Amino acid sequence: MKNVTFLEAITEAMAEEMRRDQRVFVMGEDVGAYGGVFKATKGLHDEFGGERVIDTPISEELIVGAGVGAAAMGMRPISEIQFSDFASCGFDPIVEQAARLRYRSGGGWTCPMVIRICCGGEIGGGLYHSQTNENWFFGTPGLVVLAPSTPYDAKGLLKSAIRGDDPVIFLEHKKLYRWVRADIPEDDFTVPMGRADIKRPGTTLTIIAYQLMLHRVLEAADILAKSGIDAEVVDLRSLRPWDKETVLDSVRKTGKALIVHESPLTGGVGGEIAAVITEEAFEYLDAPVQRLTGPDVPPIPFAPAMEEFYMPDTRKIVAKARTLAAY
Amino acid sequence: MAEAKAKRQTDPGMSASKEDQKALYYHLIRARRFDERCRRLFKQGRFPGTYFSAVGQEAAAVGAAFGLGPDDVIAPSHRELGAYITKGMPLAALMRQLFARADSPDKGKSHPCHFGYPEINLLTPASTMTAQVVVGTGMALALRMQKKPNVVLAFIGEGGTSRGAFHEALNFAGIHDLPIIYVCLNNLWAESVPAYRQSRITKFSDRAKAYGFAGFTIDGNDLLTVYQTVREAIERARAGSGPTLIECLTYRWYGHSEIDPANYRSADELESWKKRDPVALYERHLDETGIMSQAEREKIITQVDAEIEEAITLAEASPHPEAKEALDDVYSFSPAANFPARAQPTPPGGLT
Numbered sequence: 001m002k003n004v005t006f007l008e009a010i011t012e013a014m015a016e017e018m019r020r021d022q023r024v025f026v027m028g029e030d031v032g033a034y035g036g037v038f039k040a041t042k043g044l045h046d047e048f049g050g051e052r053v054i055d056t057p058i059s060e061e062l063i064v065g066a067g068v069g070a071a072a073m074g075m076r077p078i079s080e081i082q083f084s085d086f087a088s089c090g091f092d093p094i095v096e097q098a099a100r101l102r103y104r105s106g107g108g109w110t111c112p113m114v115i116r117i118c119c120g121g122e123i124g125g126g127l128y129h130s131q132t133n134e135n136w137f138f139g140t141p142g143l144v145v146l147a148p149s150t151p152y153d154a155k156g157l158l159k160s161a162i163r164g165d166d167p168v169i170f171l172e173h174k175k176l177y178r179w180v181r182a183d184i185p186e187d188d189f190t191v192p193m194g195r196a197d198i199k200r201p202g203t204t205l206t207i208i209a210y211q212l213m214l215h216r217v218l219e220a221a222d223i224l225a226k227s228g229i230d231a232e233v234v235d236l237r238s239l240r241p242w243d244k245e246t247v248l249d250s251v252r253k254t255g256k257a258l259i260v261h262e263s264p265l266t267g268g269v270g271g272e273i274a275a276v277i278t279e280e281a282f283e284y285l286d287a288p289v290q291r292l293t294g295p296d297v298p299p300i301p302f303a304p305a306m307e308e309f310y311m312p313d314t315r316k317i318v319a320k321a322r323t324l325a326a327y
Numbered sequence: 328m329a330e331a332k333a334k335r336q337t338d339p340g341m342s343a344s345k346e347d348q349k350a351l352y353y354h355l356i357r358a359r360r361f362d363e364r365c366r367r368l369f370k371q372g373r374f375p376g377t378y379f380s381a382v383g384q385e386a387a388a389v390g391a392a393f394g395l396g397p398d399d400v401i402a403p404s405h406r407e408l409g410a411y412i413t414k415g416m417p418l419a420a421l422m423r424q425l426f427a428r429a430d431s432p433d434k435g436k437s438h439p440c441h442f443g444y445p446e447i448n449l450l451t452p453a454s455t456m457t458a459q460v461v462v463g464t465g466m467a468l469a470l471r472m473q474k475k476p477n478v479v480l481a482f483i484g485e486g487g488t489s490r491g492a493f494h495e496a497l498n499f500a501g502i503h504d505l506p507i508i509y510v511c512l513n514n515l516w517a518e519s520v521p522a523y524r525q526s527r528i529t530k531f532s533d534r535a536k537a538y539g540f541a542g543f544t545i546d547g548n549d550l551l552t553v554y555q556t557v558r559e560a561i562e563r564a565r566a567g568s569g570p571t572l573i574e575c576l577t578y579r580w581y582g583h584s585e586i587d588p589a590n591y592r593s594a595d596e597l598e599s600w601k602k603r604d605p606v607a608l609y610e611r612h613l614d615e616t617g618i619m620s621q622a623e624r625e626k627i628i629t630q631v632d633a634e635i636e637e638a639i640t641l642a643e644a645s646p647h648p649e650a651k652e653a654l655d656d657v658y659s660f661s662p663a664a665n666f667p668a669r670a671q672p673t674p675p676g677g678l679t
């Protein structure tokens with residue numbers, strides 16, 4: 001075992017896959033000798049050279065679109081979007097090319113690529129360095145969308161994504177980069193896509209979350225446990241496809257569900273999960289399914305008090321869970 | 328400097344041999360006859376959607392593609408039928424796509440004229456203009472990384488050069504000297520918007536100057552000029568000398584698609600271009616040089632027409648896709664199966 005940060009887990013996954021498979025390469029802004037704006041590609045340029053670790057111009061459409069073309073020709077590109085706020089500049093290649101190439105060619109062309117996107121708030125980044133735009137991609141058939149919370153899951157899922165045959169949006173919450181550490185195995189391992197993980201078993205209610213919010217939910221669960229509320233915490237990890245079976249099994253057991261995410265309420269992942277729980281586990285419910293999310297404003301305002309107001313946090317989760325438990 | 332080393336050579340070794348010139352006629356006439364037949368089929372209601380005719384632009388498409396080898400790649404837009412035919416896409420495959428049949432290359436998913444065929448390295452394009460130029464640039468990057476001697480031919484219209492994606496792609500290709508040739512078919516009209524409303528510049532090949540590589544504007548209705556110019560660019564790209572932008576001046580005779588009457592253009596303009604019909608121009612060349620007699624050409628036309636009718640018969644005999652095939656080819660896996668592995672080991676070492 002070795003102790004690594006979330007960020008180091010991601011760097012290791014890329015380095016190991018690049019050693020294992022000559023087809024894997026990285027392209028993006030500042031990813032070269034500089035090592036990436038958050039240092040996710042640190043050391044890769046030294047080890048693999050500029051041919052496989054490509055510094056691009058400020059050109060998100062190219063970063064993703066050239067990745068699509070390279071993937072179609074048998075490479076395994078990892079395209080890095082520096083902040084998810086800038087993913088909008090690469091929207092055509094993500095949504096119209098990567099997500100639809102297999103479908104529109106009747107399976108004749110495929111797009112095995114990973115689009116790593118750094119996202120998330122609670123870091124004082126302001127309106128264009130804090131967004132979590134998973135809902136943009138969640139509603140796009142053809143994409144796999146991953147959102148890990150722990151170094152183990154980040155490394156294992158990124159490896160699965162690189163080895164897989166589909167376009168993957170790999171969301172990396174920047175608050176987790178250096179704040180979260182864990183012991184992970186020295187040896188090669190993967191985590192399968194499409195599977196949730198129960199990070200804390202419980203009986204009173206089910207709380208479903210991912211990325212930073214998963215950690216806030218676990219903190220809240222510890223507080224709730226002191227007053228006899230035993231929350232089961234489901235880490236979704238994979239948003240598209242998401243693990244209905246694990247979520248429904250948990251809700252059938254507890255009878256109550258709360259979904260927590262950082263993105264705004266309307267059109268968010270939580271709405272879809274709530275709908276499926278209601279459709280498929282209605283008879284097991286003891287209370288309406290609840291959501292705790294960012295408000296319906298452009299994420300995330302800069303002033304510290306406004307960012308704090310925007311973000312779901314441990315205190316808000318505890319309050320919401322208490323109300324739900326008492327329903 | 329890039330421009331200097333890319334000066335057009337008019338290398339006699341790259342001009343078309345007699346046999347090549349005969350083959351060029353075969354592709355040219357297949358493109359013309361197939362296209363006109365498809366227009367009739369659409370007007371008869373034989374296939375759904377609409378049809379995007381490339382009549383009038385055949386010389387540019389055929390000439391550009393003729394210098395490619397089997398392992399070279401085409402990143403198409405939607406009005407380069409002659410290029411797909413020249414590269415080797417079977418007429419029956421084209422027809423099956425128009426008829427949206429189950430055995431069409433796209434299995435009935437895409438669009439009448441977004442032809443793709445992986446077997447001949449023809450990318451299946453999207454309708455978002457210029458996307459194929461970005462994706463094609465990535466294909467050229469892959470060829471470079473794989474150390475292959477092949478090139479990409481990416482097509483675009485003059486209207487498509489207005490998109491930001493065009494700038495991002497050509498800028499990157501210039502930086503990395505990628506093996507790609509951007510062929511811009513300037514037919515003066517982007518649907519209903521004239522070229523002078525696309526840009527202040529009048530020579531679209533001037534755009535190449537901003538990316539540090541050569542750009543040429545040529546007569547796109549002169550088949551041999553197109554072939555030779557693109558062929559030279561292909562050889563430069565193969566030799567590692569990077570990209571070229573080639574603007575082919577041409578004209579589409581009909582509307583943007585068959586539902587567009589194209590009444591935004593003057594009759595005089597259309598007539599002046601019809602006088603420069605690329606097929607008639609090439610036939611005159613064949614007559615003048617004695618490379619191919621009218622009798623020989625008529626024999627070829629008869630063969631081509633039979634080939635087209637056979638393609639129609641095959642397409643109409645092909646099965647329609649099952650409606651539920653709409654659910655196929657979204658992922659490499661079946662989402663309904665929701666991934667087979669169920670048991671999840673607890674991550675060792677705890678969570679945080």
